[in-house]
Amino acid sequence: MTVRLRSGASMVTKLGGFTLPVMLSAAIGVVTVPMLLASLGADAWGQVYLAQAAGQIAGVLVSFGWGVTGAAMIAGTSVSKRRAMLFQSLRIRLALFATIAPFVVLGLLLLTRGDIVISVLGGLTYLVPWLGASWYFIGEGSPLRLLVFDTIPNVLGTVIGVILAALTGNTALFLIFQAIGYLAGAIGGTAIALRGQPRAEWDTSGVKHWRRTLVDQRSSVITSATTTLYTNVPLLAVQLFVRELQPVFALAHMMYKYSIVVFTPIQQYFQSWVPQDNKLLQSRARFAAISATSIAVMGGALLAILGPALAQLLAPDAVVPLSFSLTLPFGVAVAAVAANSVIGLACLVAFRKIDAIARATVLGAAVGVPSAIVAAAFQSLAAVAWTFAAAEVLVFILYVTTLSRTLTHERSVSDTNSL
Structure with a gap:
C-alpha cells in the first residue's frame, strides 16, 4: 500500500513538473495572440503564423526524428550512453539546419509574395527551436531542467518581442527577440544537458558512424515528416x-495546436515513464493508452463546443467569425492526435515499433494531404478541416491495432517463457 502511494505521489509530482513548462508556454501563446492581432493587424499575424507552420514542416528535417521518438529512446537508454546520443544528434541537426534554412526562406518568399521580413527572419526564427534539447530533458524525466534551461528563455524572448511589437507595430522586432530567446534556450539547454551527464567514450567523427545514425533514424524522420506534413498542409493550402x-482558418488551427499543447505534459510523462521498466512494460503501455485516449476525447469535445466562444475572446474584431463547422472537425483531430501522441510515441516506441508508426503516418498523409488540397481548391474551410481529422483518425486506428497485436504477442511470449 505504501509503495503504491509513493508511486502515485511520484506520478503526480512529475506530471505537475511537466505541466508547468507547457502551461507557461501555452499561456504566453494565448495571451500574445490578441496583442499581436491588435498591434500588427490580422494580415501580418496570419503571415507570422504561416512562417511558424513553414518552420514546423522544415523543422522536422532539422530535428531528424529525435524530437518525436527521442524522449522515449532516452528513457530506455542507460545514463552512460545518453550524452553520446545527444551529442551525435546535435552535430547532425546543425548540419541539416545549415542545409535546409535557405530553402525555407525561399519557400516563404514565394508564399508571402516577396515579404522579406517574414521570409528571412520568420524562416530562421522558427527553425532554431529544433536544435534544442527539450526532448532529452523529457526522456530523462527532468521537468525542472526543461523549465529553466529551455522554456523560460523561449518565453522571455517572446514576451519582449510582443511588448516591442505592441509599442512599435514592428513585425521584425517581434521576430528578432523571439529568435534570441529560442537561441538562448537551444544553446543553454544543450550545454547543460551535455555537461550534466557522465562522460563516455564514443567516436562520432567518422562518416560511417554518421551514416549508421542517419539510417537508424529513418523511420523516426518519416514519422515526423509525414505527421507534420498533413498537419500543416491544410493551412498552406488555404x-x-x-x-x-x-x-480565420489560422485561428482555428492555432486553437487546435494549443489544445495539443495542453495535453503535452501527459504525453511527456508517459514518454519518460512507460519505457523505464521492462518488466512492467506491457501493463504500463496498456494503462497509458487507455488513460490517454479517455482524456484526449474529453479535450477534443471541449474544443469543439467551446471553440467559437474562445475565438470570440481571442479575436473579437475578426471579419469572419469562427463557427462550430470548423471547431468540430478540429475537435475530432485534437482527440485523435492527443491519443496518438501517447499510443505511438510512448507505447509503440517503447516496443521498438517505430517502423509501424512510420507506415501508419504515411498512410495518414496519403489520405490527408491530397484531400486537403482538393478541399481548399473548392474553397471549403470545413472540408479542409475534416480531411485533416480523417487522416488523424485513420492513424489512431492503425496505432491501436498495432499496439493490441504487440501486447497480445508479448503476453504470449511471456506465457511461453513461464512454462
Whole structure:
C-alpha cells in the first residue's frame, strides 16, 4: 500500500513538473495572440503564423526524428550512453539546419509574395527551436531542467518581442527577440544537458558512424515528416487557394495546436515513464493508452463546443467569425492526435515499433494531404478541416491495432517463457 502511494505521489509530482513548462508556454501563446492581432493587424499575424507552420514542416528535417521518438529512446537508454546520443544528434541537426534554412526562406518568399521580413527572419526564427534539447530533458524525466534551461528563455524572448511589437507595430522586432530567446534556450539547454551527464567514450567523427545514425533514424524522420506534413498542409493550402479566409482558418488551427499543447505534459510523462521498466512494460503501455485516449476525447469535445466562444475572446474584431463547422472537425483531430501522441510515441516506441508508426503516418498523409488540397481548391474551410481529422483518425486506428497485436504477442511470449 505504501509503495503504491509513493508511486502515485511520484506520478503526480512529475506530471505537475511537466505541466508547468507547457502551461507557461501555452499561456504566453494565448495571451500574445490578441496583442499581436491588435498591434500588427490580422494580415501580418496570419503571415507570422504561416512562417511558424513553414518552420514546423522544415523543422522536422532539422530535428531528424529525435524530437518525436527521442524522449522515449532516452528513457530506455542507460545514463552512460545518453550524452553520446545527444551529442551525435546535435552535430547532425546543425548540419541539416545549415542545409535546409535557405530553402525555407525561399519557400516563404514565394508564399508571402516577396515579404522579406517574414521570409528571412520568420524562416530562421522558427527553425532554431529544433536544435534544442527539450526532448532529452523529457526522456530523462527532468521537468525542472526543461523549465529553466529551455522554456523560460523561449518565453522571455517572446514576451519582449510582443511588448516591442505592441509599442512599435514592428513585425521584425517581434521576430528578432523571439529568435534570441529560442537561441538562448537551444544553446543553454544543450550545454547543460551535455555537461550534466557522465562522460563516455564514443567516436562520432567518422562518416560511417554518421551514416549508421542517419539510417537508424529513418523511420523516426518519416514519422515526423509525414505527421507534420498533413498537419500543416491544410493551412498552406488555404493560403494558396482561399487567401482571404486564411486568418480565420489560422485561428482555428492555432486553437487546435494549443489544445495539443495542453495535453503535452501527459504525453511527456508517459514518454519518460512507460519505457523505464521492462518488466512492467506491457501493463504500463496498456494503462497509458487507455488513460490517454479517455482524456484526449474529453479535450477534443471541449474544443469543439467551446471553440467559437474562445475565438470570440481571442479575436473579437475578426471579419469572419469562427463557427462550430470548423471547431468540430478540429475537435475530432485534437482527440485523435492527443491519443496518438501517447499510443505511438510512448507505447509503440517503447516496443521498438517505430517502423509501424512510420507506415501508419504515411498512410495518414496519403489520405490527408491530397484531400486537403482538393478541399481548399473548392474553397471549403470545413472540408479542409475534416480531411485533416480523417487522416488523424485513420492513424489512431492503425496505432491501436498495432499496439493490441504487440501486447497480445508479448503476453504470449511471456506465457511461453513461464512454462
